[in-house]
């Protein structure tokens with residue numbers, strides 16, 4: 382039990398990686414408040430959790446993370462029911478405004494930033510306020526995205542918002558470090574959840590579509606993010622602060638994948654070994670694998 386009697390809030394915990402994380406935290410001995418806008422999925426998640434025997438350790442509160450009054454109530458829910466707060470996973474999110482920059486609607490841009498950036502800001506603000514009063518440190522974990530570190534991993538407004546989450550995380554970690562409140566972000570790659578399934582694709586279709594498109598053979602799962610959140614929530618990560626941890630099966634490590642995309646006269650070096658001596662005038666060395 383790595384989170385015995387710790388008190389956690391998970392926003393966006395009614396679905397996807399938030400639900401996986403809430404369940405993982407409960408399995409590790411934590412008390413958990415699940416805060417989500419979708420109370421139908423919230424009820425389903427609560428039923429599943431009760432069936433697993435954790436009913437006494439969990440509460441659901443309908444929350445719009447972009448509304449400060451809701452965030453205050455969410456924090457009070459943890460304090461009133463479980464006696465305080467040690468961990469918050471600011472994870473709720475949506476795809477937001479999608480389209481070319483010259484056509485984006487301002488109100489849709491605002492909605493994207495309200496949920497993805499203001500929601501995280503408010504979570505950090507009110508969680509850190511309580512954590513500072515308690516004086517026993519804390520762990521704040523924000524869900525960013527690989528879309529926040531490059532231009533080609535998501536819609537434009539989503540990329541901008543997730544970049545903001547990464548730097549909000551870093552700046553907050555500096556301010557809160559003296560109180561031993563650590564602030565880190567997780568940058569998921571492509572994780573199979575309701576969000577990435579879109580409106581009318583089955584999980585199987587998305588998984589099949591992903592096969593072979595990223596270096597790791599399997600697609601990412603909510604449980605992969607839950608495991609990373611658990612690490613960031615425990616003392617195992619005591620000195621990890623202000624980090625944005627990429628969890629993407631080496632998708633961003635692959636980078637632009639020039640060899641593959643531009644059909645350069647080198648392969649990914651997986652079928653032979655070569656010592657390239659450049660333009661030194663000395664010949665290259667080629668050998669078969671395992672020679």
Ligand SMILES: NC(=O)c1ccc[n+]([C@@H]2O[C@H](COP(=O)([O-])OP(=O)(O)OC[C@H]3O[C@@H](n4cnc5c(N)ncnc54)[C@H](O)[C@@H]3O)[C@@H](O)[C@H]2O)c1
Nearest residue numbers: 393396397398418419445446473474526571572574575576
């Ligand atoms: N799935 C991916 O591939 C992926 C990749 C990178 C980042 N992310 C991010 O991970 C987070 C979780 O996404 P997911 O894939 O689990 O999606 P999901 O749709 O399965 O779950 C997101 C949850 O957030 C809730 N939510 C949305 N707006 C809310 C609001 N205003 N207030 C409260 N709750 C709200 C939804 O109701 C839902 O339950 C999001 O921040 C998303 O941007 C996802």
